[in-house]
Amino acid sequence: MPEMIDPNDFMPRYYQLANILRESISNGRFEAHQPIPSERQLETLYSVSRTTIRQAIDLLVRQGFLYREHGRGTFVSPQKLQKGISELTSFTEDMKQRGLVPGQKILEIGYIPPPEKVRQHLELPEDCGQVLCIERLRLGDDVPMGLQTSYYNLPAGQTITREELEEYGSIYRILQEKFHIIPTEADETLEVTLATPREASLLQIEAGSPLLLSERTAYSQYRRVIEFVKILYRGDRYRYFAKLTR
């Protein structure tokens, strides 16, 4: 019954195993708070060494699917701990995870000389040229959720058009599929602010309503800054989740 590991697959074995185990958890084949087979058992079950087993389990523990207890075993995390958070997601993915249909209304798209703060976050020199700036109203189930302004320093000669953005829906998808740039890490800050009249009218709330301001600098797999994004979320519709460890 357990799916097997293909040694010739391009994916590493520990990764294949992690997928198999994660699948067993989602299927309910392994139940919450119940132990999964011990590492020695998995060794013979899947014919891989214990190191590989542990690498797979490490991954799932970090993702919140499993937890270990020394001398007892490895157990399945209860439901609410299974949603991996503190993950770098695009607005689009974020909405999907929340069970909402993501949407957008493009307000602006074009090249501008970056404001000082943006320039610093993008790690650009003072005499840098213009950067791509996109302002969008973001929707969840067709209702305004936030106002997003993002800045990109794309490779020379490359750009993103309004048509592409409308077609793909998500910048992260374009970056990945068109430029092979994968956002892998980001620093984010969250704070509270109040809506200006313009922000309020776009978000369909009253001026002075509280907003959650997120500012994020994202880095590619090559450790280069790829974007600086500012999102103003409606205070009454958005809640931020994080999973903390020590």
Place this chain on the structure above:
Amino acid sequence: MPEMIDPNDFMPRYYQLANILRESISNGRFEAHQPIPSERQLETLYSVSRTTIRQAIDLLVRQGFLYREHGRGTFVSPQKLQKGISELTSFTEDMKQRGLVPGQKILEIGYIPPPEKVRQHLELPEDCGQVLCIERLRLGDDVPMGLQTSYYNLPAGQTITREELEEYGSIYRILQEKFHIIPTEADETLEVTLATPREASLLQIEAGSPLLLSERTAYSQYRRVIEFVKILYRGDRYRYFAKLTR
């Protein structure tokens, strides 16, 4: 010049090595964006196997001190990525990390029947008794930063007194030193809210000012819920940091 690893130390070798490397980074012995010695070099430098080396480096990569590039080497992260975030910290530790002197004014401490929401977060049955509730005004450099209400379901017969709390300053310290309970994991949500007149007067702001509301459920090393904490941060003084990965 490198500090050595003591095989007889109670700390695992990979952990000792991680400390040595982290120290070298803070000292500036290793500089930002410069490579650290390769894994094979570290193997002979510290007389431990490559597996152990990699375990140490893995730790520092997860903590944001180092990054790897396949085929090139392992490098020191730039300053701003060195502050490990998304870590579970008490208010006290949080303030220290921000360079402020933590303080508190205890408003209430005593046993109450938990409100429904609190009871659910603490995973207690409907007919549970009373739980310990502590309300404190939290200060940073003697200035009000937030209003904290925390709930605990302590082991039978155990409790925390006002005197202990004033002496230790931090609940996490009491939990650790008195009860040997270590908070190791937590789920947190952040949202925006507006100050009620009472909250405003305690925080010395105007009623209706925006606040950042954090709600956190923390788990012990035994995977038991140990606390549910609600903190209302002053919107003008507090900013939340997170480091995201994918």
Place this chain on the structure above:
DNA sequence: CAGTGGTCTAGACCACCGG
């Protein structure tokens, strides 16, 4: 006590990067 996860070793081969 036997079984669990935690740490560790000394190898090996691979994919990737630079000169």
Place this chain on the structure above:
DNA sequence: CGGTGGTCTAGACCACTGT
């Protein structure tokens, strides 16, 4: 090509848990 990190093996001993 040689050097780097990425993956993997087949062992070993330890600390901890339960019965």
